[in-house]
Amino acid sequence: MTVRIRINGVERELDVDPEMPLLWALRDVLALTGTKYGCGQALCGACTVHLDGQVVRSCVTPVGRAAGKAVTTIEGLSPDGNHPLQKAWVNLGVPQCGFCQAGQIMTAAALLSRIPKPTDAQIEQSLAGNLCRCGTYGRIRAAIKQAAGLEGDAGEEKSR
């Protein structure tokens, strides 16, 4: 069956089973491998993408649910890696192994598009479902604040 989806601004026709997880279609059919597989059970957030601007766990989202909609992955977040979050991530050296980071950034991007100047509590709540085995949470919070123009205690957070 053909599923039509707008992916990172480009209309795509995918000849796939509509029950296939969106993550599989992104990674295995479209070679968009920035989105990661962590748990496959909506528990870790590594596979987070935007579906019509909302965060979804692509490992448990059937590709058919994205039919006629817009999907944005980390590859499409900005034309050349210049999204304020991506710049802040680089400035503060956020990643360790990097595996969780695309999901973290996509979740943070959805937060900032909804709430441009989030409070600490809103950041905590929004990112609560995105796990990082390397424990980069302090730098993630600092980078979100920097991208939002809320420098605050970024220097202190960076050292954690």
Ligand code: FES
């Ligand atoms: S791989 Fe989807 S939430 Fe973990």
Ligand code: FES
């Ligand atoms: S940077 Fe390694 S899992 Fe988050």
